[in-house]
Amino acid sequence: MNETTRPDAPLLEASGITKRFGPVVANEDVHLDLRAGEVHALVGENGAGKTTLMRMLFGMYQPDAGVIRVRGEERQFRRPQDAIDAQIGMVHQHFMLVPTFTVAENITLGAEPGGPGLYSKDRAKEAIAEPMRRLGVDIDPEAVTGRLSVATQQKIEIVKVLYRGARVLILDEPTAVLTPQETTELFELLRRLAAEGSAIVFISHKLGEVFAVADRITVLRRGRTVGTYDAAATDAAEVVAAMTGRSDVNLGRVERVVPEEQPPVLLVDAVSTEKPGHDAALDQVSFTVRAGEILGIAGVEGNGQTALAEALVGTLALTGGSVSISGTDVGGLDVAARRDHGLGYVPEDRHHEGLPINGTVLEAIAPCEVRKRTGLGVLASALSAKVRTTATGLVREYDIKAAGVDAVCSTLSGGNQQKIVVARELEEQPACLVLAQPTRGVDLGAIEYLYGRIAEATARGCAVLLVSADLDEILRLSDRVLVMYRGRVVAEKQTLDTTREELGMHMMGATTGGAA
Amino acid sequence: MTAAPTTNPTEPAAPAPAPPERPGWRAVAGRQAAAIGYTVVIGLVLASVLIYSQGYAPFATIQSGLQYAVGDPTQVARTFAWGLPLYVAALGVAIAFRSGMFNIGAEGQMYAGALAAALTGAYLGPLFSPAHLLLCTLAAGLAGGLIAAGLGWLRAAWGVDEVLSTLLSNYIVILFCAYLAIGPLRDTTRQSGTTKEVADTARFGELVPRSGLTTAVFVVVVVAIVIWWLSERSVLGYRWRMTGESPAFASSVGIDVFKARVSSMALSGFVCGVAGSLLVTASQGRFWTEIASGIGWDGVLIALVARSRPVATVIWVSVYCVMRSAARGIEQASEVPSELSLVLISAIIIAAAAQARVFHQFAQLRHRLGSLRRS
Ligand SMILES: Nc1ncnc2c1ncn2[C@@H]1O[C@H](COP(=O)(O)OP(=O)(O)O)[C@@H](O)[C@H]1O
Ligand SMILES: [Mg+2]
Numbered sequence: 001m002n003e004t005t006r007p008d009a010p011l012l013e014a015s016g017i018t019k020r021f022g023p024v025v026a027n028e029d030v031h032l033d034l035r036a037g038e039v040h041a042l043v044g045e046n047g048a049g050k051t052t053l054m055r056m057l058f059g060m061y062q063p064d065a066g067v068i069r070v071r072g073e074e075r076q077f078r079r080p081q082d083a084i085d086a087q088i089g090m091v092h093q094h095f096m097l098v099p100t101f102t103v104a105e106n107i108t109l110g111a112e113p114g115g116p117g118l119y120s121k122d123r124a125k126e127a128i129a130e131p132m133r134r135l136g137v138d139i140d141p142e143a144v145t146g147r148l149s150v151a152t153q154q155k156i157e158i159v160k161v162l163y164r165g166a167r168v169l170i171l172d173e174p175t176a177v178l179t180p181q182e183t184t185e186l187f188e189l190l191r192r193l194a195a196e197g198s199a200i201v202f203i204s205h206k207l208g209e210v211f212a213v214a215d216r217i218t219v220l221r222r223g224r225t226v227g228t229y230d231a232a233a234t235d236a237a238e239v240v241a242a243m244t245g246r247s248d249v250n251l252g253r254v255e256r257v258v259p260e261e262q263p264p265v266l267l268v269d270a271v272s273t274e275k276p277g278h279d280a281a282l283d284q285v286s287f288t289v290r291a292g293e294i295l296g297i298a299g300v301e302g303n304g305q306t307a308l309a310e311a312l313v314g315t316l317a318l319t320g321g322s323v324s325i326s327g328t329d330v331g332g333l334d335v336a337a338r339r340d341h342g343l344g345y346v347p348e349d350r351h352h353e354g355l356p357i358n359g360t361v362l363e364a365i366a367p368c369e370v371r372k373r374t375g376l377g378v379l380a381s382a383l384s385a386k387v388r389t390t391a392t393g394l395v396r397e398y399d400i401k402a403a404g405v406d407a408v409c410s411t412l413s414g415g416n417q418q419k420i421v422v423a424r425e426l427e428e429q430p431a432c433l434v435l436a437q438p439t440r441g442v443d444l445g446a447i448e449y450l451y452g453r454i455a456e457a458t459a460r461g462c463a464v465l466l467v468s469a470d471l472d473e474i475l476r477l478s479d480r481v482l483v484m485y486r487g488r489v490v491a492e493k494q495t496l497d498t499t500r501e502e503l504g505m506h507m508m509g510a511t512t513g514g515a516a
Numbered sequence: 517m518t519a520a521p522t523t524n525p526t527e528p529a530a531p532a533p534a535p536p537e538r539p540g541w542r543a544v545a546g547r548q549a550a551a552i553g554y555t556v557v558i559g560l561v562l563a564s565v566l567i568y569s570q571g572y573a574p575f576a577t578i579q580s581g582l583q584y585a586v587g588d589p590t591q592v593a594r595t596f597a598w599g600l601p602l603y604v605a606a607l608g609v610a611i612a613f614r615s616g617m618f619n620i621g622a623e624g625q626m627y628a629g630a631l632a633a634a635l636t637g638a639y640l641g642p643l644f645s646p647a648h649l650l651l652c653t654l655a656a657g658l659a660g661g662l663i664a665a666g667l668g669w670l671r672a673a674w675g676v677d678e679v680l681s682t683l684l685s686n687y688i689v690i691l692f693c694a695y696l697a698i699g700p701l702r703d704t705t706r707q708s709g710t711t712k713e714v715a716d717t718a719r720f721g722e723l724v725p726r727s728g729l730t731t732a733v734f735v736v737v738v739v740a741i742v743i744w745w746l747s748e749r750s751v752l753g754y755r756w757r758m759t760g761e762s763p764a765f766a767s768s769v770g771i772d773v774f775k776a777r778v779s780s781m782a783l784s785g786f787v788c789g790v791a792g793s794l795l796v797t798a799s800q801g802r803f804w805t806e807i808a809s810g811i812g813w814d815g816v817l818i819a820l821v822a823r824s825r826p827v828a829t830v831i832w833v834s835v836y837c838v839m840r841s842a843a844r845g846i847e848q849a850s851e852v853p854s855e856l857s858l859v860l861i862s863a864i865i866i867a868a869a870a871q872a873r874v875f876h877q878f879a880q881l882r883h884r885l886g887s888l889r890r891s
Contacts, residue, residue: 313768315767315768334770334772335767335768335769335770336770336771336772338770339769339770345768347764347768349764352762352764352765353764353765353767353768354765354768355762355765356758356761356762356765357762357765358761358762359757359758359761359762363754363758366754367758367769367770367771368769370751370754370755370771371769371770371771373751377751378750378751378752378755379745379746379750379751379752380750380751381749381750381751382749382750382751382753382754383749383754
């Protein structure tokens with residue numbers, strides 16, 4: 001940039017960075033350096049401070065201590081524009097695109113080629129051709145953004161960052177919203193950008209992904225840097241140990257004692273529904289889950305798994321068949337009554353269904369207590385001292401990293417948010433627990449912890465239905481697996497007798513062996 | 517009306533770091549205080565410019581306006597006497613907003629309430645005064661509550677957008693009440709459009725002589741406290757708030773979203789009806805065809821600006837009353853034409869609304885109307 005920069009210095013370097021939010025130390029003496037041409041993975045448990053560090057590199061927060069150097073020159077970013085001027089770009093986990101704008105409008109928004117606010121369709125089209133070529137994608141500039149797939153929108157975000165001249169790209173958990181195929185495709189794009197001299201920071205929870213794409217790996221734990229490793233010279237076990245501070249983290253099957261011959265708890269018989277907007281209709285689905293058993297539901301997303309979870313909990317009406325819990329037919333009951341009969345539910349969409357995302361931790365934990373209030377009880381205090389005590393206890397017991405029970409849910413990391421949901425649902429000691437995508441966007445340490453709590457619940461006799469798009473999860477946790485395809489159960493397997501390949505075949509619709 | 521911090525006596529003795537008490541409340545209060553300060557400053561600047569352009573000394577004129585509004589106890593009483601129905605109406609609208617229901621039919625519900633109170637006051641009794649007042653207030657509440665509950669039910673059961681239905685209900689209700697007052701229920705001894713005067717037992721007594729401020733002020737205080745508790749602290753309010761802020765969360769944890777929507781609308785309409793009754797029982801003594809004169813609309817605006825928080829709503833109504841009264845005073849002191857003081861108040865409201873991102877909320881409403889999407 002100018003004469004003080006050294007060509008051999010890292011493209012971007014953070015040194016001794018500390019950042020506090022009130023009593024919470026999000027980053028403490030953190031070091032990170034980025035070289036041109038590398039994909040650098042930043043890993044760590046939820047709440048380890050990854051997002052906070054990246055936001056400081058992007059000028060959204062200012063560090064309390066420490067320095068940021070660009071090509072060896074010390075810089076202070078007071079706002080994102082300063083970082084953009086230093087050729088740094090960030091793709092946020094929640095996209096910041098205007099759905100009604102065209103692709104070209106979104107990419108050039110705020111940096112129009114004709115000058116501020118002067119938008120010309122042709123000039124914009126011309127101007128975005130170069131970054132598109134750099135990334136190696138071809139998206140119609142005239143397409144309306146909101147109609148494109150999530151994966152394409154993510155590419156638009158990357159093009160937007162390249163358009164603004166970024167040489168350092170920060171991607172905060174970009175794969176959380178992608179399918180496995182889309183993830184592979186993204187990695188090709190990232191490698192391509194690195195090959196032409198950019199530096200890429202890739203934040204992820206999935207170690208498989210990290211080793212698939214990264215050249216170096218920096219691990220954060222509780223706001224501190226544990227170290228930076230060459231991907232070629234380390235392995236998953238070492239990285240997991242660095243992330244969690246323990247060397248005994250289990251990445252294999254969750255060990256549980258599965259009691260034999262327990263009575264069935266959840267009985268689902270020939271259940272059908274109408275087609276909900278976002279998923280396939282259920283067609284004559286039948287199965288049982290016994291006390292203490294974990295039944296996995298596998299399938300490519302959109303084949304009725306979401307509809308199944310919603311039909312069980314009561315937010316989607318049945319058009320045929322019956323559902324019973326511990327011998328009571330609950331098919332005609334509302335959500336509250338089903339929960340009174342011992343049903344627990346961890347919904348797949350944490351931000352919309354699992355938590356009041358703009359509410360407090362206390363408000364997220366309160367529902368169980370509040371549900372029991374009837375008659376004049378509805379006039380009494382909702383967030384009473386009792387609820388507060390329960391909530392405080394759960395936050396401590398589950399080691400939920402939050403600035404107290406009055407913290408707003410949206411300020412918590414995904415893993416901590418999910419801990420709140422699971423803590424709330426298990427607190428009621430349900431007879432049957434429906435888990436929908438329980439660890440999506442949750443890091444390894446928290447996943448292992450949540451699996452442990454689920455295993456404890458089954459030891460108590462809780463019947464668990466595990467709906468997951470993640471085959472690893474199903475293979476690690478469930479005793480039996482059903483595969484769903486187009487709203488029907490097409491296969492049933494004992495987990496220990498099946499393989500990922502076999503399940504994959506059934507997920508494409510093959511109906512052999514034990515189909516209902 | 518202080519928000520008692522919920523301390524926790526049963527906290528286990530373990531020396532855990534004490535969680536900060538209700539930072540949310542502080543933040544909200546701070547933001548509202550800033551918004552009010554900003555609005556007052558904008559108001560003062562605009563007023564100065566207007567007054568100066570008319571050839572008067574801004575400072576002295578504004579001072580005499582304020583003198584008129586809050587200069588002595590009688591003036592203070594007068595200023596707030598006018599605002600009593602507005603406090604109640606704004607709080608009523610806020611209840612519905614809290615559960616995500618846009619009750620913009622407050623004006624119509626006030627007319628229905630006012631008419632119900634006027635009829636109960638005129639044709640029933642004279643009775644023992646507190647009983648008579650209670651009956652008038654209840655009748656008004658029922659009238660407003662039934663209208664709003666019906667529209668809430670249409671929304672919850674059939675997805676009929678309440679923004680549209682409450683908006684249209686204003687015209688239907690107001691015109692119907694006007695028809696009754698002009699036709700069958702007209703007081704034949706008076707000019708057209710008024711109903712019979714209510715019995716003395718159906719009127720609140722004056723609290724401050726020659727100010728128009730009646731004992732209804734106690735009703736308003738009670739209503740405000742009850743609404744604050746219901747919507748901010750109670751289980752009912754929790755269900756409303758969750759339904760409004762995160763409907764999917766509410767239904768997945770077993771909150772009856774249908775019931776929450778209908779009940780908050782019913783209570784909202786009830787309170788707006790009560791606001792209408794105050795127009796009769798605390799000031800006019802009878803119903804006439806333009807009795808609410810836009811107070812219901814003011815209530816909708818203030819509830820939006822205060823983001824439907826009861827405490828903030830009360831404060832904003834107070835600020836609004838003083839501003840309105842001061843504008844009157846300026847009018848008298850300076851002969852600044854009254855149209856200009858209306859312009860002034862409108863400009864201040866626009867400034868406050870912009871600050872509270874009310875336009876953003878309107879844009880969302882328009883989006884909802886346009887896309888016909890139902891939750
Ligand atoms: N704006 C904020 N206000 C208060 N606390 C915050 C804020 N952002 C992050 N934190 C806290 O800082 C810690 C690190 O968070 P974050 O950087 O998001 O972690 P990660 O991205 O690694 O999951 C967490 O304990 C989180 O609660
Ligand atoms: Mg993060």
